[in-house]
Amino acid sequence: MIEVNELTKRYGDKLAVDHLSFTIPQGVVTGFLGPNGAGKSTTMRMLLDLDRPTSGTVRIDGKHYGELREPLKYIGALLEAKAVHPGRTAHNHLRWMAASNRIPAQRVDEVLALVGLTAVAKKRSGGFSLGMGQRLGIAAALLGDPKILMFDEPVNGLDPEGIVWVRNLMKSLAAEGRTVFVSSHLMSEMALTAEHLIVIGRGRLLANLPMNEFIDQNSRSFVRLRTPQPEQLLDALSREGMTASLDGNGAWEVENGDMARIGDLAAANGVTLHELSPQRASLEEAFMRMTAEAVEYHTETPAPENPPAAWGENWKKES
């Protein structure tokens, strides 16, 4: 079990990680979420004792990382893709790693097969694509058959097939009873794999809860409608205790509205409907709302009110 207590990291006057405390639940996939620059990678490096915390502690089964004997048998980590010597082959890269923790040499071939790199095992890693580098990093993480796995942005740079492979791998590792701690800046990606969620922003803990609770709390459902007679329909809705708001694209949103009742109401009042559809706010939006305050770099321009014109529609204006 990994326990993080009041972990803090300061670079000059910048606080990268700010009194962060959490416990990573065992045997499930835990998503470690936050916008870019939130302190996820710094936290992960401190978990492995690569970066020295300014204050606070990390305990792995009650021990400091440096006190673990043969740590690769405890924790396997993928930190950055292609952190390998470009002139060394994939096989040799795993061989030195195995030797350092007294892992039998045949395990190297096993993990290479597991990640699908057997064919290029004797090739220098310098020629690997980002996706192959990522697979080699995952092979390295699995080398010691560890109980805990840590992946920093594992799907970055992967093609769709690779993304599906990583998702399934993480799920199957957790199904084997292992603890999987995976960082991402994409809520939608985590919604597919993680059972537990730890969200940070500007180095501070924003949320620490099971994924299904997060979904219940944050998935807003509403009904979207379009009509050429909005006044009449709004009157009818308010008589029934429902309120609608304009969504900026000329459509109206009715919070928690019952679609059948709204349709009946429109018909009873002789209002024409151009659209009536159920909607669910995405988890991505909920995540963005949660971290909006904590985003490191805000973009200056607000999101466009109207969708941009399709390609080719503006040709007349230009001439």
Added chain:
Amino acid sequence: MFPALLSEWIKVKTVRSTFITLLLTFVVTVGLGALVSALFAANFNHTSAADRATFDATSVSFSGIGLGQLALIVFSVLVVTSEYSSGMIRATLAAVPQRLTLLLAKVVTVLGLVAVISLLTAFVSFFLGQALLGSHRVSISDPGVTRAVFGMAIYMTLLALLSVGVAFMVRRPIPALAILMPFFFLISPILNAVPKVKNVAHYFPDVAGRQLFSVRASSDVPYGPLAGFFIVLAWAVACIGIGYLLFKRRDA
């Protein structure tokens, strides 16, 4: 300690740069030493009486080290800095989090490998150089000669360890080489020619090393071969010590 050592040994032997730099060290040191020896033999009758008086056949056959040591420095620096330039240092420290163990594993690996290459280089340089010096040659059994040949191997080995220490301090390959190469190739020789600075420059590792591998110690330098050994050793230990203190404290 042993698994870390085995791991470092696998790392060193699985990259091409190891073979290239160590082969260059051998070829340049031996080749240039042979060339200088042959030139000395051919021109001995034209040299001044003063030059003849200080002539040291053993150190002439080691003339190639001035250039050959640069390849040795590159090897030693790359053992450490290639981990930083590729980002692999994080994988290394995740596998071996005890930083003293890791540093010692690297030091011992370099020590073992370079000691073998240095002994080979020293003996081949000596015998080839002496063969080319003809009638001006010395024998390995002459007084002080065996000490000088081993001294050469010791100097090379300690130089490699010194470079490992500097590499741990600076971490990046180019800055590490930019400190070490000019120091041995330019700065030390220049400062040793400047009258007042000379007294300090005498204690630079390359000057101390030359005392170690010469049979006739230079009368300019106020100490002999044994003191020369301790001076080079002190440089190596100091660089590794400072390298360790920084390595222990810093983020990887």
